[in-house]
Amino acid sequence: MRRVVVLTLLLVCILISQHSNAQLNEADYRKQAEEVRKYVWGLNIKAFGERNVPAEYAKYSKVVLAKYEEVTGLTKSKIKWIGFGLLPLRDLTYTHTTRELVKINDAAALEEYSEISFQKFAQRYNNKLTTFLGVRVIKADGTMKEINPDEIILTNNTNKDKKGKLAVSELQIGDMLDYFIQTVEFYNGGSTLDFENFVFADENPIMHYSVHVEASKKLSVEFRAMNGAPDFKETRNEENDIILDAEKTNIPPFPSNLWTSAYRQTPLLRFHMVMGYKGLGANYMNARKPGIIYKNLDAEEVVEDYKATLKNYVVSLRHEVEIYDNKLKKIAQSYLEANGGGKVKDNSTALYYATRHHFFLEPDKETVAAVDKKRNYSSPSDMVFLALLEALFKEFGIGSKFVLIPSKYGPKAAEVMSMSDLSLALLTEDNHIFTAISVFDSPDVIPYYLEGQQATTLDFHLGLGNSKAEKGSYSTNYTPAAKNVHTEDLVYYFDPANPQKIKVDRKATITGLLRLDYQQQLSLFEDFYEEERKGMGIEESFYEELKDSRKGKKIVEEYEHAFEEARKQWKENFKAEIEDQFNVKPEELLGCKIEQSGIFETKPAFKFNTQFTVNAWVKKAGNNFILDAGKMIGEQLKIKADQRDRKVDIYMPNARTSQYNLSIPVPKGYTAEGLDKLNTSLDNSTGSFITTAKLDGANVKITVTKVYKNAFEKAEKWPELLKMLDAAAAFEEAKIMFRKS
Incomplete structure (x- = not known):
């Protein structure tokens, strides 16, 4: 695989040399696209020379004879001035190539592959993305024709966003399609990468599937083989970079389109590249070390990541709660007076409703916020919302602790790899549970995907030199029909x-x-606000608030x-x-x-x-x-x-x-x-x-x-x-x- 390293580094260097520009100009793009096509078509992968499909596969819409995915990560050091000093950072160039050889058996597959859409270029924040495409049609008699890349039509064409599509007009039922998409992403220092899922399953048969990963020794790699997926074989090159390979043949069809949980049922390799760090504060941040492979990362590491991040919000909001408590206490008290009376210190629900009103419904007095359907799909930072609520509970003597809950459509609690695998809730000592997913959340009603799960609780005890978060367990229930x-x-x-x-x-x-789907689709903010305001006992109308x-x-x-x-x-x-x-x-x-x-x-x-x-x-x-x-x-x-x-x-x-x-x-x-x-x-x-x-x-x-x-x-x-x-x-x-x- 030495050839892979050399050619990939060549492409990376071309991109890095131009990363200061908004995008590659058209001439440079064409030149690099040609280099990419030569490289990908030249890969020596025997499965892409296969032309025979077993007769029993004729009943399927398509057959994937060969699939290959390649991921590479290369870093480059730089120094950034951040106002009070110099901060060492690393830029990352991340390349992901997917190539497939597909037999087209029916009209549905023909329609699926007759046009290929892709993101040619995008610039978002400090990250840039460029995509290259190659397509070849192989006829039943073995003749092969490559589709001219000049036939790509731009469906969106701005300086920061270019989308394209390529019509494969030569394709017919009975043909094979050999195509690849390579995406090169440049991450400016400090950015984080998404997880990759290499899925060893499809609704149609896959005859051969292989994955190849190369990561700079300055990076760390996390991965987990799940649900019977093949494991990575680990090697190193002369520079001590990380090299991983996985392969599987004769993968039968897998029913994945009705009531399944991919992370719990589908064979997949879950993979993540992380910028390694071992400097000041690495232990506090629970940082991953450069050049280290974290196989089957202990879920407790993810809980520690979550705890370290959440602690910052808890500390901050407990210090700042006095900014909010009088105002939110007043709203909570007005709710109680409008609904039979009671004391705020005895009622976590009243404080929750007051916090919900503050975060979601108070009018923006300087800029017109969304009041259409988009408003119904907005959500706050759950950490900010629930950390403030926890601080209010503490202020009024209501005991509570945070709950980290996995989704039933995500990894099990013991297999989580990312903070994003967990949703946050707040549980009171009298067993009320609160979430911050949407404006339509209600006390003691958690989202359907969090039901029936084993969760972890975090109870923060903060003090000078003696801060800790006690961990415990909690199980969410299913609601009956x-x-x-x-x-x-x-x-x-x-x-x-x-x-x-x-x-x-x-x-x-x-x-x-x-309720939620209908609430989000049909609620009108103007009417919703009025109903909520009256239910909360708030006297001033929307316009009076302005x-x-x-x-x-x-x-x-x-x-x-x-x-x-x-x-x-x-x-x-x-x-x-x-x-x-x-x-x-x-x-x-x-x-x-x-x-x-x-x-x-x-x-x-x-x-x-x-x-x-x-x-x-x-x-x-x-x-x-x-x-x-x-x-x-x-x-x-x-x-x-x-x-x-x-x-x-x-x-x-x-x-x-x-x-x-x-x-x-x-x-x-x-x-x-x-x-x-x-x-x-x-x-x-x-x-x-x-x-x-x-x-x-x-x-x-x-x-x-x-x-x-x-x-x-x-x-x-x-x-x-x-x-x-x-x-x-x-x-x-x-x-x-x-x-x-």
Whole structure:
């Protein structure tokens, strides 16, 4: 592999010599692109010469005959003046090359590879990224044609952002595609790298997959082989740089597209390059040492990293809490007075609501902050929010400790490699738990992905020369299906004189973990703020809060305009939600309203109503009409043929209940037939699907209840869950006939 080192260093030097420019000019880019193509196409990897695909693989959309990934990291020393002295830093050039040889077996694969999009250049902060591309088409007779790189079309072209795409018009079903993408990133001193995941699995077969890593001896490397992935073989070159290689052949298809947890089920090598450091403060920062390979890093090291970072916030906020405590105490007290009374020192929930109001909802008096849908997706720094809350709790005599919780879609607690693998919460001594993920967070409700996990607690005791953080353990619980309920009350008005138009009156009530998606999609900040303000007992309105702004009336006018624009978009958000729910576009939105935002524990449900019309669900049959009743509750999940045989455990978002109550007035002069065929009952340990249909006076009444009883199921439970899913899918075809009397 000496050739890899030499050529990679050549490319790196070209890039480093020009890193002071915003980007490579076009001539330099073409020259370097040609060098990259010569290098990649010249790699001596036997698998890329393979042309025979086993006959049993013909049924798959595509077959990856060969896949190769190469990562290199090279450092360069520099000195930076930071105001009070010189700071030694290292720049890093990080190169990642991915090459694949793929057999195209059907139209889906052809569509996937007929156009390749990529980020040609990007500059963000002190980091720069340049990408090179090579594409060759191999016909069934063995002839090969390389696609001209001059045919790349720029879809975005600015000084700091260039995106491109290359059409592979020569590609046909039965062909092979040999392509590579190389990304060269220049990190200015002090920047950190993201983790790489080398995934030894795909929904289609992989015949050969190899990974090669080279890292400068000034770097350290962390990696972990997970879920049966091959381990890296470690070697060193003459300069004592780190070299790692891994390889696997004949990788069978892996079902990865339905209710799986990649970090817990998929074979992968998780890898990270870190700038090594052994200078002053290295132990305090828990820094990684240069040239060291950290294989299967102890999760306690990550907890120590988190503890060191979190401690800075805890120390700072405990010192600064007096800046906030009077103001937040006043807000907390107003909440209590508006909700039955009580003392702040006895109520962690009141302090949480006050802190939430301060972080998320207080008006920006100088600049118009986002008041549209984007606002619903904003989140604070969880460390700042929860460290302030912890300091407030301490100030008012409420004991609490921090909780570090892994995601069920991330590594297990014992396999975490990064602080980002853990989410932060705050647990009080009376067992209330608080998070800071979004404005819609509620006390004692944690995100679905943190349920059922083993967590670590940190209880900080700070003192002069005797600071420590006691570690403990904590387990998060799963919420039952009865706590996560989506109820739809629906009235459908059908007029035989205008059969193509159905009017729908809809009332939705959503609780527990099911609320957030709807809150983020449908909440309007202007209305949400008013509801929250009144619930908190805050007397001043939004505009009254702006009275002492330096911008005077201008800031009010700017907010009024922003609210007006947000309300226009809000109606479009409702239309999009209707289409998502019912799989049909509304013809006309007649009305929409949020009845309750679901942000207080005393009023936990998110409630909204809509009135709209659709041109769907009705077919004429002579003088009669057929209604697609099963489609009137929305599309049901259908399990594909290649998903039915499942060998891996099932990671669903959460246990949940969907309840639909339909009322369809029978038009005068018609009778309803076929209701008996709409009665279904299936119930087992994994879930249930129960429907009833009856004539109640002049109305057809249909109830549908669908329950997923558990968030996690072992693979052996799949056949039972499949029965419930199949029953729901079959109901989608249910019909009612309105027969002319």
